[in-house]
Amino acid sequence: MIDYEQLGLGDRFRRLIRNTGPVSLTHFMGESNAFYYSGKDPLGGTGDFITAPEISQMFGELIGLWLADMWINAGRDEPVHYVELGPGRGTLASDALRSARRYGLEPRVHFVETSQALKDIQLTTVPGAIWHDDLSTLPQEGPILLIANEFLDALPVRQLVRTPNGWRERMVGLSGDDFAFVAGGQPMDPAVPVDLREAEEGTIIETCPAAAAILFEVAGRLDEQGGCALFIDYGHDATRTGSTLQAVRAHQKVDPFAAPGDADLTAHVDFATLARIAQSRDVRHLGTVTQGDWLRALGIETRAKSLADKAPQYQQEIHAALERLTADDQMGTLFKVMGLASDRWPGGVGFPDA
Numbered sequence: 001m002i003d004y005e006q007l008g009l010g011d012r013f014r015r016l017i018r019n020t021g022p023v024s025l026t027h028f029m030g031e032s033n034a035f036y037y038s039g040k041d042p043l044g045g046t047g048d049f050i051t052a053p054e055i056s057q058m059f060g061e062l063i064g065l066w067l068a069d070m071w072i073n074a075g076r077d078e079p080v081h082y083v084e085l086g087p088g089r090g091t092l093a094s095d096a097l098r099s100a101r102r103y104g105l106e107p108r109v110h111f112v113e114t115s116q117a118l119k120d121i122q123l124t125t126v127p128g129a130i131w132h133d134d135l136s137t138l139p140q141e142g143p144i145l146l147i148a149n150e151f152l153d154a155l156p157v158r159q160l161v162r163t164p165n166g167w168r169e170r171m172v173g174l175s176g177d178d179f180a181f182v183a184g185g186q187p188m189d190p191a192v193p194v195d196l197r198e199a200e201e202g203t204i205i206e207t208c209p210a211a212a213a214i215l216f217e218v219a220g221r222l223d224e225q226g227g228c229a230l231f232i233d234y235g236h237d238a239t240r241t242g243s244t245l246q247a248v249r250a251h252q253k254v255d256p257f258a259a260p261g262d263a264d265l266t267a268h269v270d271f272a273t274l275a276r277i278a279q280s281r282d283v284r285h286l287g288t289v290t291q292g293d294w295l296r297a298l299g300i301e302t303r304a305k306s307l308a309d310k311a312p313q314y315q316q317e318i319h320a321a322l323e324r325l326t327a328d329d330q331m332g333t334l335f336k337v338m339g340l341a342s343d344r345w346p347g348g349v350g351f352p353d354a
């Protein structure tokens with residue numbers, strides 16, 4: 001008898017594929033990331049990747065100010081809920097809540113998080129939070145102020161590929177002991193937008209059904225309960241073809257098939273599609289702008305200067321963080337900020353629909 005618990009995730013996938021055939025990329029990515037996040041803290045210098053709130057406190061502080069400004073202009077409704085999806089170490093929340101408090105905003109705090117290892121850390125950084133496995137148990141009364149930083153990119157994508165026999169789902173099979181892409185057996189042409197059906201062989205369409213479902217749910221709540229949301233991630237603002245799947249381990253890009261469950265699998269976020277979903281539920285799309293422009297509009301340069309004046313010994317470090325968050329060749333352009341708000345709420349600083 002084989003003890004499945006003793007097998008690594010890669011070997012479990014190999015057995016599954018040998019027994020029942022190729023698995024969808026969605027399945028492969030979903031299980032890989034669930035496994036990856038369940039047991040470890042991947043953030044920071046000694047981990048696999050670093051995120052904006054871990055680079056500098058300025059990031060979370062400005063988000064807290066943005067949320068407080070929205071809430072004050074909307075009439076200071078109570079109860080009000082701060083909701084964060086995939087809060088990592090809780091750093092963004094603790095910086096944001098500290099700066100919001102100075103403007104009288106002290107919301108109830110809700111974290112949607114599936115990783116036990118990260119929950120344990122969040123418990124020490126934000127002890128008063130309430131944890132949820134998914135959005136369904138979030139409160140239904142009172143506006144929500146929702147934030148998700150580098151969350152959507154970790155959700156599993158689905159890929160379709162144009163083969164000589166029409167469109168098929170992209171599956172993960174085996175070539176010897178190595179994972180390899182194969183085309184699925186089921187015709188998928190009806191799932192492809194009409195203008196792409198005749199695209200050339202090899203064309204790939206990537207979608208993220210889980211992100212679409214989350215946007216649908218968030219937008220429905222903004223419409224019913226009031227509130228606003230910020231989704232920050234790397235991605236594009238126009239739908240396009242091609243695969244953006246990548247894996248990162250120890251700050252290096254690696255082959256997504258090399259070590260399932262041991263590297264972070266991500267894909268670029270298709271903000272254009274997500275904005276359309278929000279609008280279909282009567283929610284205002286404030287805009288999708290670059291992280292550099294948004295942080296500058298919120299005054300990150302002034303904030304950096306005042307921090308450096310207060311602590312001159314950290315001046316270089318603060319300047320380096322500012323560059324990293326805003327410069328075009330760093331996170332400034334690749335990362336986008338999408339703002340949404342209930343149509344009864346005002347526009348927000350840094351967005352065209354202000």
Ligand code: SAH
Nearest residue numbers: 037051086087088112113114115149150154
């Ligand atoms: N927002 C944090 C962490 C980003 S890493 C930061 O900016 O530092 C991605 C986060 O999403 C982690 O907290 C991870 O555990 C969580 N996550 C990934 N997939 C998830 C899912 N399906 N449901 C809930 N949380 C998830």
